[in-house]
Amino acid sequence: MTGVSEGSQQRGSLKNEVYRITLWNTLLFASLMGLYYWFARLRLGYTFSAMLLQPVVIAVFVGLLLGNMQTAMIIGAGMQLVYLGVTSTPGGNVPSDPALAACISIPIAVKAGMDPNLAIALAIPFGVIGVFLDQLRRTLNAAWVHMADKHAETANMAGIMRCAFLYPALLGLVLRFPVVFAANYFGQDVVESFLKLMPHWLTHSFEIMGGILPALGFAITIMVIGKKSLLPWFIGGFFAVLYLKVDIMAMAIFGTCVAFLIKGLAKNEGAA
Template identity: 45%
Template sequence: MNILIAILCGILYFLGTSRVFYGLTQALGSPILYGLILGLIYGNVEQGLIIGGTIQLMYLGMIATGGNIPADEALAGIIAIPIALQSNLSTELAVGIAVPFGVLGVLLDQIRRTTNAYWISKADKYVEEKNYKGIFHCAITYPTILVFFLRFVPVFIITLLGANAVEYLIDALPKWVINGFNVAGGMLPAMGFAIILLIIGKKEIMPYFFIGFFAVAYLGINTMGAAVFGTCIAVLIMFNSMNKDKKGVV
């Protein structure tokens, strides 16, 4: 069972980062999708979605400037989620585990970019020879094969051995360290959400954010209730804006 899950995780990570299905890459590499799939496998869809969604929150405001990713949310999710589900870790601790793997994913992406430079130089030679099949293989076939091993192998090994290693590490670590991971894991999703608010940069939106936050924190509104209220408020704002535009035209 562990081997099959490790194989599945490796394939999911490859599909979510290889850009083979370019238009679907963002969705295929999202932690919340990993949470759904792995939650179904482990028989705990709710917890899988909670962990995946919480990890996703950390990277909401992430921008890949020039295609350079500051962190790899796909690797963070595909490693942390199965380990957390198998070891019954808390959501906060799972987020704490996910962060360093998100950083490791940047290194893997840089290796991919470096190796791609070789295929570009190889394709230049094929251009001179008018070898169109060679150009195609350098653009698609060879990089994809290399990326498969680059993405699949690390995830397969870590997922296969990770749960036992994490359980051993948690048992060995002092309690204050575990508590620190839990605190950090609880703060990081909020920081991710704050970053996206700063990127939006509209001060008039901030009051709605605080209304939603305190409604959930103090009134006990669940996620579905918050989503319904938020949708209604958004619709009201849209209608008011449309009415103002009509009055301005008249």
């Protein structure tokens, strides 16, 4: 009886140790993702920060942390296509926040073993939440402007610098870190439970929508460039790769040849 009791205690101790390690890893991962999103949004150099905010770059960070680079990159690359044409409007506002969508959906999808297309579709609402979060940040940051005015009256340069850099950064940490942390800490269990409750037809519908969304990203890119006449080429190439199973490299070579042919024909017509 003593041996059985000792064995049970050892198994119980081992389970507790595994639970503590898992809990620590989850806390650490959620904290790192929250800090990444906050740091990327600090805008420390527009080129550098713009790179960190891209879903495909976030996928590399997630893949390194979770040890599943392939799955993370597949989801991140698909998500990158969706947000390919997202640019800032006057005032720096964006219609969606791809960084928040990626920081939440990619880790959850990788850990839950979610279909990439489904993960891409579920990322869209998080991108919209990021817009409202940024609007709240801008509203609250107005307080530092009035505070800086008071420091300017007394020629307090240190106070002005704090209002310009330190306080907005701390406010961003307070607003942005908890959202990503909570989503990564609690999100996997919530998403898995939600997916189990969803009927198969609804899940499949999200997967189809996730497969089509990259084409929408291409379309937005064309609209941004201003060449609407190129839209059929983008759509045709996308669906050829998706449904005809044409290799991407082969499609790229074919598209390059077609582009040169069209350019040559247009040049000849202009000369005539």
